[in-house]
Amino acid sequence: MTTYYTADKIFTGQDETTFATAFAVEDGHFTWVGEARDLPSDVDVVVLNGPVLPGFLDVHTHATLVANFVNAVACTVPVVTDIPSLIAALRVHPNTGASASTWIEGWGYDESKLAEHRTPTRHDLDLVSTTQPVYVQRSDCHSGICNTRALELAGIDASTPDPEGAAFGREADGVTPNGILIEHGANQRVLQAKGSAGFDADARALAATTRHFAERGIVGITDMFCIPTRYDHRDLFRAAQQEGLRQSARIYYDFATIQVHPIRPIIEQDKVGRVAVAGIKLFADGALSNRTGWMRTPYKGSSNECGMSTAPTSLMQAALSYARQYGLQIAFHAMGDRAIESLVDFFGDLDPWLTDVPSVRIEHASIMDPALIQRIHEARMNFGVVTNVDFLYAEYDSYSENLTESQLACAYPVRDEFGVLENLALASDCPATTWADPDDVFMSIHAAVNRTSYNGAPINHAQAITVEQAVLLYTGKARTLLDFPQLGSIEPGKEASFITVSQDIFSEPTELIKDTVVTNTWIQGDSIYCRA
Structure with a gap:
């Protein structure tokens, strides 16, 4: 069955100048693209509100990290600007006040963005909780910070040697860990203590990113840093696909x-x-x-x-x-x-x-x-x-x-x-x-x-x-x-993965672009996201 769509403006993504006002979709693919005036008069038409764009491709993102942080607290600008606001953000995490084995997590801090211009330590994060482990990953995803309880669970103490190519931050005495985790080796030590919820749970979490990406109009994703120590990401992504991951993915x-x-x-x-x-x-x-x-x-x-x-x-x-x-x-x-x-x-x-x-x-x-x-x-x-x-x-x-x-x-x-x-492409490197x-x-x-x-x-x-x-x-x-x-x-033969957006970014003042949001996302002709 063919479905016909019209919109005031459709940017086709073929080049800088090709726009249209209508297209047809059948079996999840575009079959025709052109002008609304050329549609047969006797066909039913779906009228799309707002400009239409091809679905976005984020060719450098980290999908499994996104899955990990969907339920974590953003600890970066414009939400967090100093250490007190970082602590406040973590205190309202949904896990705060749960069992002693339940982690409170955040992501995105950058000491250069904090008013204090220093990296928070375990003493700062202990103000969030002393009974629950608290962990925040740095914006570069190489380093992190944790509280005293997380250090204990990871078995990191004054006698723990620095991992190769990484380091545990130390107190003024030069030996006591201060909760700062410098580079991958140190960061991974704490993440390993946090552990994985298991293959099936991780696959479901990855599948759940479908909505996260769809809200942003993203229909093609990557995982640019797969570390296959627990399991092979080929298996994880295929399992996530079975669980409902809709975006095309490259590993x-x-x-x-x-x-x-x-x-x-x-x-x-x-x-x-x-x-x-x-x-x-x-x-x-x-x-x-x-x-x-x-x-x-x-x-x-x-x-x-x-x-x-x-x-x-x-x-x-x-x-x-x-x-x-x-x-x-x-x-x-x-x-x-x-x-x-x-x-x-x-x-x-x-x-x-x-x-x-x-x-x-x-x-x-x-x-x-x-x-x-x-x-x-x-x-x-x-x-x-x-x-x-x-x-x-x-x-x-x-x-x-x-x-x-x-x-x-x-x-x-x-x-x-x-x-x-x-x-050439632009990309996010999220998170x-x-x-x-x-x-x-x-x-x-x-x-x-x-x-x-x-x-x-x-x-x-x-x-x-x-x-x-x-x-x-x-x-x-x-x-x-x-x-x-x-x-x-958006052209005949291509997958019908497209979005509508809240304003005409091609004609509105450019300083308003940042205020644009995705209103609807389709993948393979299916509507998978509609903004309330």
């Missing part, structure tokens, strides 16, 4: 983990379908917010502080061999310009092993000058670039504190990239973004178009792009980064 394994905990071989069947393995994930540097992103020139106020490199040539070679063997993408976290340059140096002259999608993805791509953008464009390797203007929007304070004027001028140069790079609603696509689009931060500070307006271009970087252009061939546009 990226943490390459460091699978070197220690090998997964079963990836076969062709694993790489197709609505849930599929897409690649492996590595880190080429740290973050700009804590000056560990690898830069060509020193950070502001320093003569020699240029960050850190975390991907030696031997690691890149191992990843290359693995990706070629199994026909996978390599996705590299790379924020500083020197880190990005190192990837171009190593991979740039190699032949791609994938043809339909980029073989190498550069994630975040925070600092790039025009010459580096041109090198990526001219390389023999088919690079993809994912960028995050939402970081600069939400974390302006730390960026302006850490970066020199010339470095800031090269931060997230989306306009330069849009005109040169074929494979590793210092914002209370980190995968609000309209916040990201707002930042890319207006180039102002959350507090109104300018963030290099010369790199502003149009609304149409920004939407494309979440739809038609975003699908060039990974294998979502049926998504990203």
Whole structure:
């Protein structure tokens, strides 16, 4: 049965200029797109209220982390601005006052955003509860903080050695843990104490993110940092699909983990379908917010502080061999310009092993000058670039504190990239973004178009792009980064996954974009979300 839809404005996602006013859907796919005046006079029509867009693709998010934090408290701006407001937010968590084994959880704190400009400790979180474990993950998802009870449950005390490549924060005596968990190894120690609710419960929690993503108009998701120590994420996502996960999903394994905990071989069947393995994930540097992103020139106020490199040539070679063997993408976290340059140096002259999608993805791509953008464009390797203007929007304070004027001028140069790079997308990195609603696509689009931060500070307006271009970087252009061939546009043959929104972002003043909300989301022709 064919259903006909009309709307005053339909952005098709095919390019910057193609709009329509009607389309037809049959068996979950678009069969015709055109003008309402061309519809037969004798057909029933569903009239859609508000502009229509293709469903969004978040090509760099962390779906299992989102599942973990759906019931956690947001501990970041604009909700939390100081340590007292962080404590207050955690005190109203639904679990507060429950049993001694029930965890109180939050996410998203960033010490640079707190009025005190310090990391909260166990003493602060003990004000939330001394009987229940309290844990808050940092905005970068690498580190965290916990209270005394959580330290006890994790077996962390003065005699506990620091994990390799990580550290437990210590009191002034240098030995007593203070509840600060620095980097993955320390963070994981507490998360392991919290434990998993079990495979079936985790699958149901992942399936429950369907509504979270649908509320934001997102129909295609990724999990960019799968750590298969408890179970293989192929199995988890497939089970979640059986439990009702509707979004198409692509999985990226943490390459460091699978070197220690090998997964079963990836076969062709694993790489197709609505849930599929897409690649492996590595880190080429740290973050700009804590000056560990690898830069060509020193950070502001320093003569020699240029960050850190975390991907030696031997690691890149191992990843290359693995990706070629199994026909996978390599996705590299790379924020500083020197880190990005190192990837171009190593991979740039190699032949791609994938043809339909980029073989190498550069994630975040925070600092790039025009010459580096041109090198990526001219390389023999088919690079993809994912960028995050939402970081600069939400974390302006730390960026302006850490970066020199010339470095800031090269931060997230989306306009330069849009005109040169074929494979380019905007993404959220949710929940590793210092914002209370980190995968609000309209916040990201707002930042890319207006180039102002959350507090109104300018963030290099010369790199502003149009609304149409920004939407494309979440739809038609975003699908060039990974294998979502049926998504990203409204055209015959594509999956009928589309949204309606609350206002016409193409004609309203651009400063209002951030106020836009999704009113309805359809996936495969089914209405799965309607805003009350």
